[in-house]
Amino acid sequence: MNFWIVLTVNSVTFGGLLFLLASGFSLIFGLMRIPNLTHGSLFMLGAYVGGSIVIGLFGVKLNFWLAAVLASLTVAALGAVIERFLLRQLPGDQLAQVLVTLGISFMAADFCLMIWGGDPMSVATPEGLGGFARVGAAVFPMYRLAIIAIAVVVAVALWMLLDRTRLGAMIRAGVDDPDMARVVGIRVSQLFTIVFALGAGLAAFAGIIGGPILSVYPGLDQDMLPLALLVVIIGGAGSLLGSFVGSILVGFIYNFGQALLPELAYFVLFLPMLLVLLLRPQGLFGRHVP
Amino acid sequence: MIDIFTGGSKLRFIALAILLVALITLPFWVTGIYYINVGSQILFYAVFALGLNILVGYAGLVSLGHAGLFGISAYATGYMLQLGAGHGTAIAVALIIGVASMAVFAVLSLRSSGIGFIMITLALGQILWGLAYRWISVTGGDNGISVRGRPAPFGFSLSEPINFYYVSLIVFLVAVIMVAIFVRSPFGAALMGTRDQPRRMNALGYHVWMIRFYACLFSGLLTAVSGILFVYYTNFISPQTLALTSSAEVLLMVISGGPGTLLGPIVGATLVVIIKTVVSGFIERWNFLLGAIFVAIVILVPEGIVPGAIRLWGLITRKRAATPTASAATTERTP
Numbered sequence: 001m002n003f004w005i006v007l008t009v010n011s012v013t014f015g016g017l018l019f020l021l022a023s024g025f026s027l028i029f030g031l032m033r034i035p036n037l038t039h040g041s042l043f044m045l046g047a048y049v050g051g052s053i054v055i056g057l058f059g060v061k062l063n064f065w066l067a068a069v070l071a072s073l074t075v076a077a078l079g080a081v082i083e084r085f086l087l088r089q090l091p092g093d094q095l096a097q098v099l100v101t102l103g104i105s106f107m108a109a110d111f112c113l114m115i116w117g118g119d120p121m122s123v124a125t126p127e128g129l130g131g132f133a134r135v136g137a138a139v140f141p142m143y144r145l146a147i148i149a150i151a152v153v154v155a156v157a158l159w160m161l162l163d164r165t166r167l168g169a170m171i172r173a174g175v176d177d178p179d180m181a182r183v184v185g186i187r188v189s190q191l192f193t194i195v196f197a198l199g200a201g202l203a204a205f206a207g208i209i210g211g212p213i214l215s216v217y218p219g220l221d222q223d224m225l226p227l228a229l230l231v232v233i234i235g236g237a238g239s240l241l242g243s244f245v246g247s248i249l250v251g252f253i254y255n256f257g258q259a260l261l262p263e264l265a266y267f268v269l270f271l272p273m274l275l276v277l278l279l280r281p282q283g284l285f286g287r288h289v290p
Numbered sequence: 291m292i293d294i295f296t297g298g299s300k301l302r303f304i305a306l307a308i309l310l311v312a313l314i315t316l317p318f319w320v321t322g323i324y325y326i327n328v329g330s331q332i333l334f335y336a337v338f339a340l341g342l343n344i345l346v347g348y349a350g351l352v353s354l355g356h357a358g359l360f361g362i363s364a365y366a367t368g369y370m371l372q373l374g375a376g377h378g379t380a381i382a383v384a385l386i387i388g389v390a391s392m393a394v395f396a397v398l399s400l401r402s403s404g405i406g407f408i409m410i411t412l413a414l415g416q417i418l419w420g421l422a423y424r425w426i427s428v429t430g431g432d433n434g435i436s437v438r439g440r441p442a443p444f445g446f447s448l449s450e451p452i453n454f455y456y457v458s459l460i461v462f463l464v465a466v467i468m469v470a471i472f473v474r475s476p477f478g479a480a481l482m483g484t485r486d487q488p489r490r491m492n493a494l495g496y497h498v499w500m501i502r503f504y505a506c507l508f509s510g511l512l513t514a515v516s517g518i519l520f521v522y523y524t525n526f527i528s529p530q531t532l533a534l535t536s537s538a539e540v541l542l543m544v545i546s547g548g549p550g551t552l553l554g555p556i557v558g559a560t561l562v563v564i565i566k567t568v569v570s571g572f573i574e575r576w577n578f579l580l581g582a583i584f585v586a587i588v589i590l591v592p593e594g595i596v597p598g599a600i601r602l603w604g605l606i607t608r609k610r611a612a613t614p615t616a617s618a619a620t621t622e623r624t625p
């Protein structure tokens with residue numbers, strides 16, 4: 001019984017992390033119509049930068065939460081630079097933009113290998129969250145519950161941003177019909193930079209938050225990117241609700257797959273993708289086929 | 291037949307004849323087994339790139355999962371040999387599994403074209419990678435599968451580097467001829483039609499999905515063939531071969547050389563293999579360089595090296611002939 005409860009908590013935790021990663025990916029996809037293949041690298045970069053700040057980087061040594069914020073802001077700035085100076089060179093050419101993000105992801109992966117080496121880096125669980133919570137007979141690690149809480153808070157904040165603010169309305173307009181949005185005076189290209197930076201920052205935040213449970217290692221980017229792709233294929237591009245449902249679903253399938261069929265864990269992920277592509281190609285909550 | 295390659299031009303005929311003679315005599319004027327092996331690598335990677343180019347160049351469908359297909363054929367060969375099957379059986383099974391996997395890829399990814407196709411093939415390729423990495427009882431996980439010995443058809447042992455080179459060359463030439471015939475055939479024309487004007491092709495009564503599906507199968511066949519040559523060349527297959535980096539490498543071969551041209555993928559494969567071989571002798575940072583070349587080519591020479599060179603050549607010769615009506619716009623980007 002306890003086994004199943006722990007597995008369920010782990011699945012929801014992983015789903016929460018995936019949501020932080022995939023929501024930005026999905027927003028970028030919805031607005032700019034490109035899958036940002038650097039997203040896994042930004043996740044890994046956030047984890048490395050954040051983890052280094054916790055240990056001490058250039059004399060800067062902060063506690064976990066401040067390090068997470070600083071790393072996210074750094075990577076968000078990097079995302080803005082990538083969008084402004086590289087993707088902006090290829091306006092409207094989505095294929096070329098995808099290939100550029102692919103090229104950057106290799107450079108980023110090799111850069112991390114060069115700086116941080118091949119050994120995994122472990123990130124200490126933040127103070128005060130190392131313990132366990134007891135509910136009846138079941139025992140939950142506090143930190144995993146904290147991740148779930150953070151994911152819910154971020155989800156609500158993103159929903160408020162998209163649904164209740166002027167910027168959110170502009171982003172939604174850009175996702176629905178970029179040409180019409182331009183006609184009514186929205187500077188869609190500026191939105192591209194904002195959304196790209198936001199997505200990059202969220203990915204980096206997911207990376208550092210996930211650090212204590214996943215640890216950070218070379219190849220983490222290529223482990224996470226396909227999961228983000230799957231979330232968007234299943235949930236539908238540009239939909240926040242889709243990212244949420246897709247993330248939880250992928251979190252469950254991935255964790256249960258790993259526990260029950262460890263050899264085929266990656267392959268089991270194929271099944272929901274297969275079903276969605278056959279029955280609902282635009283994704284569960286998507287508006288159009290990418 | 292020869293016209294397929296030369297377009298009736300005497301100059302191109304001579305150039306091709308020289309190239310062919312150079313390829314056949316390569317083992318005699320290149321000293322050292324090392325360089326002959328590099329030659330074999332270029333040849334089977336060129337077959338791989340020709341296969342991907344069917345989709346990227348002629349169908350306008352960019353696949354980022356081809357390393358998975360390449361690897362699955364290699365794994366099938368290795369696994370069958372491990373089970374004790376003969377080389378003939380292993381190769382036949384690998385070809386069937388390679389093409390069948392491509393069919394599954396195609397059925398799923400042809401639900402969309404453009405960016406959606408990239409995403410789905412990428413996800414499928416990564417799933418095959420995950421399978422190779424985790425399904426340890428079959429694939430050996432990170433340790434991979436070692437293949438002992440190469441086949442010796444009619445007593446012609448492929449364990450000799452020179453013999454392996456010649457077999458690769460024969461396979462390569464057959465692949466080039468197949469692709470050339472394919473491109474000039476009515477089917478090739480229809481495929482390029484679905485790339486440029488899918489809706490019009492549909493209105494004209496062509497079954498766009500089916501045309502793309504057959505193109506995928508042809509691409510899968512060439513990919514499987516090159517995967518089998520690869521596993522016999524290295525005598526080893528591990529999950530690294532299926533990684534996204536490998537898919538990107540072969541895509542770089544296609545887009546750097548020039549998608550939608552016959553010569554482009556061959557030139558691209560030659561360049562990438564040579565750069566990779568030379569560079570990895572000096573520095574460890576191949577992936578960084580791969581990424582940098584990728585970004586540079588996409589931003590600076592988007593049409594690829596071969597069409598770029600043809601355009602430049604056209605500009606130079608036209609200037610001499612003093613005809614100002616330069617039709618350089620014929621090499622428009624395909625995808």
